[in-house]
Amino acid sequence: MTELKIIEDRISSVKKYLTTLGNFKKYSRKELEKDIFIKGSVERYLYLVIQETISLAEGVISLKDLRKPSDYGENFEILNENDIISLELSQELIKMVGFRNIIAHDYKKLDFDIVYKVLQNKLKDIEKFIKIIKEL
Numbered sequence: 001m002t003e004l005k006i007i008e009d010r011i012s013s014v015k016k017y018l019t020t021l022g023n024f025k026k027y028s029r030k031e032l033e034k035d036i037f038i039k040g041s042v043e044r045y046l047y048l049v050i051q052e053t054i055s056l057a058e059g060v061i062s063l064k065d066l067r068k069p070s071d072y073g074e075n076f077e078i079l080n081e082n083d084i085i086s087l088e089l090s091q092e093l094i095k096m097v098g099f100r101n102i103i104a105h106d107y108k109k110l111d112f113d114i115v116y117k118v119l120q121n122k123l124k125d126i127e128k129f130i131k132i133i134k135e136l
Helices: 003-022 029-034 036-063 074-081 087-105 112-135
Strands: none
Touching: 003 036, 003 112, 029 036, 029 112, 036 074, 036 087, 036 112, 074 087, 087 112
């Protein structure tokens, strides 16, 4: 599989996860937190969309033969350094990586207020990233 095909597949996956998450936006914070199945689904799909966004960034870095990152967040720093994404978008996506790390490794520290905020307001940063990558 070519690197370009891998990037296209990653974009498709991110869009699929964003669509799924969009279905949960209709619920109030209270409804989401109260229903353990919906809550778990939201948290899992947030993890997946962020992880796939990281993988997409890695694919772009590989395709463009840019320097290798030492951690997930650095992927977005590298894309900013190479004028692929803005500093502001880079910083927002790095915050998403931190959020993903809490979901994956520090689950007990997960603040549902932040989960709800990400669901309602922060997915637009991933959508913006997808648009930029598609235009490359």
